[in-house]
Amino acid sequence: MDLKEKIDSAAAHVGIIGLGYVGLPLACEFARAGFQLTGIDTDPAKVDRVNRAESYVQDVPNAVLASHVQAGRLRATTDVAALRSCDAVIICVPTPLRKTRDPDISYIVAAVGAIAAEIHPDMLVVLESTTYPGTTEEVIRSRLESTGFKVGRDFYLAFSPERVDPGNARFNTRNTPKIVGGITPACGDMAAALYRKAIDTVIQVSSTESAEMIKLLENTFRSVNIALVNEIALMCDRLGLDVWEVIDAAATKPFGFMPFYPGPGLGGHCIPIDPHYLSWKLKTLNYYAKFIELASEINGNMPHFVLSKIVEALNVQRKAVNGSRLLILVVAYKKDIGDVRESPALDVIKLLQDRGAEVVYNDPYVEEISLDHGILRSSALSDDLLATSDCTIIITDHSSYDYARVVEKARSVVDTRNATRDVKAGRKKITKI
Numbered sequence: 001m002d003l004k005e006k007i008d009s010a011a012a013h014v015g016i017i018g019l020g021y022v023g024l025p026l027a028c029e030f031a032r033a034g035f036q037l038t039g040i041d042t043d044p045a046k047v048d049r050v051n052r053a054e055s056y057v058q059d060v061p062n063a064v065l066a067s068h069v070q071a072g073r074l075r076a077t078t079d080v081a082a083l084r085s086c087d088a089v090i091i092c093v094p095t096p097l098r099k100t101r102d103p104d105i106s107y108i109v110a111a112v113g114a115i116a117a118e119i120h121p122d123m124l125v126v127l128e129s130t131t132y133p134g135t136t137e138e139v140i141r142s143r144l145e146s147t148g149f150k151v152g153r154d155f156y157l158a159f160s161p162e163r164v165d166p167g168n169a170r171f172n173t174r175n176t177p178k179i180v181g182g183i184t185p186a187c188g189d190m191a192a193a194l195y196r197k198a199i200d201t202v203i204q205v206s207s208t209e210s211a212e213m214i215k216l217l218e219n220t221f222r223s224v225n226i227a228l229v230n231e232i233a234l235m236c237d238r239l240g241l242d243v244w245e246v247i248d249a250a251a252t253k254p255f256g257f258m259p260f261y262p263g264p265g266l267g268g269h270c271i272p273i274d275p276h277y278l279s280w281k282l283k284t285l286n287y288y289a290k291f292i293e294l295a296s297e298i299n300g301n302m303p304h305f306v307l308s309k310i311v312e313a314l315n316v317q318r319k320a321v322n323g324s325r326l327l328i329l330v331v332a333y334k335k336d337i338g339d340v341r342e343s344p345a346l347d348v349i350k351l352l353q354d355r356g357a358e359v360v361y362n363d364p365y366v367e368e369i370s371l372d373h374g375i376l377r378s379s380a381l382s383d384d385l386l387a388t389s390d391c392t393i394i395i396t397d398h399s400s401y402d403y404a405r406v407v408e409k410a411r412s413v414v415d416t417r418n419a420t421r422d423v424k425a426g427r428k429k430i431t432k433i
């Protein structure tokens with residue numbers, strides 16, 4: 001059987017490198033489609049948990065994982081030699097920034113090194129990690145071809161950006177349309193054939209660079225629009241206007257407007273990071289990506305704006321930040337999930353602790369966080385905790401909270417998400433951004 005026949009009959013053995021927020025749900029989709037899956041991760045704890053059918057990704061229920069593991073369709077390993085028996089390999093490793101805010105593609109390089117050691121004829125390799133245009137061609141193709149294999153002839157290579165939105169109840173890995181671009185048309189066709197077996201809609205584009213750029217457009221679009229609305233929030237603050245009313249009313253326009261909402265700053269592994277991959281690449285071409293840098297500056301300053309709102313709320317009580325007891329509601333960057341990566345809550349807490357505040361937090365999804373000033377553990381959200389905190393700061397609006405109770409019991413509330421919009425009593429205690 002050639003690779004296409006193996007894909008069409010779901011007989012292809014699929015390897016996924018990186019079993020995180022992206023890799024684990026993807027592995028489950030391919031297992032659901034009947035493929036044999038091997039997940040490879042450098043983290044032995046994740047590997048053990050997958051093999052014990054114990055999910056650590058909120059969007060993957062234990063029962064779903066267990067059904068694939070128990071049926072023998074999905075197993076995990078730290079051993080990269082497992083790639084030898086894989087017909088298709090999908091790379092889902094992290095792509096963070098270095099301290100200098102330059103792309104760190106070392107995880108991709110390590111994964112590709114492992115594939116190069118096990119490459120065999122007819123192998124399909126797909127990169128899903130978000131990265132700058134040109135990575136698949138310049139970094140992966142050249143490394144894999146250094147083995148003597150030729151792309152499009154001996155192996156297939158494509159890029160397919162992951163678009164997963166953790167915690168989204170409507171759109172998941174399966175029903176979010178998948179973009180695929182190959183190095184050669186045959187590469188694109190082969191990768192598209194594989195994804196069509198597991199994903200509802202697959203859209204093929206002309207090149208890997210185009211596929212890489214599409215993901216960066218999507219995330220830059222979000223970053224820039226969030227920055228715009230954050231700046232509108234700063235303007236409304238100066239004008240004494242309620243930015244939430246302004247946005248909601250503007251959103252009644254049935255065409256030409258799409259609402260974005262202000263907040264305490266950007267969080268997560270994508271929006272604060274990915275646009276910098278694009279601006280870095282453009283710098284190498286002597287082009288300065290102005291919107292990206294400006295958006296990053298505005299969004300990056302939002303925790304300071306939140307600090308100014310906390311100062312305002314404490315001022316009413318004739319209190320200073322120094323020595324105050326402040327309660328942060330939610331350290332996750334996003335509603336109803338437990339991901340704290342790049343969370344603006346961490347920036348706000350640092351600003352407060354640096355100024356001498358005693359900070360406590362509650363987050364039903366996050367048991368503890370590690371900070372410059374040590375480890376903080378989530379405190380139970382008792383009436384007493386609310387009543388004894390000088391200010392309660394809503395950083396993220398998990399749906400599980402009773403906001404009327406929060407406002408009733410709290411001394412003062414800074415609401416960065418308009419979570420208290422429906423609370424009728426005690427509105428004087430609320431400071432909104």
Ligand SMILES: NC(=O)c1ccc[n+]([C@@H]2O[C@H](COP(=O)([O-])OP(=O)(O)OC[C@H]3O[C@@H](n4cnc5c(N)ncnc54)[C@H](O)[C@@H]3O)[C@@H](O)[C@H]2O)c1
Binds near residue numbers: 019042
């Ligand atoms: N999380 C999201 O919402 C999201 C959405 C779209 C795109 N992405 C992109 O997808 C990629 C992966 O993100 P994620 O959120 O799944 O990251 P993650 O940190 O949750 O998972 C990555 C996994 O890769 C493993 N790993 C690292 N190096 C490895 C190696 N050499 N071999 C094997 N395993 C290795 C890590 O141990 C980790 O388990 C990133 O490029 C990210 O930008 C993420």
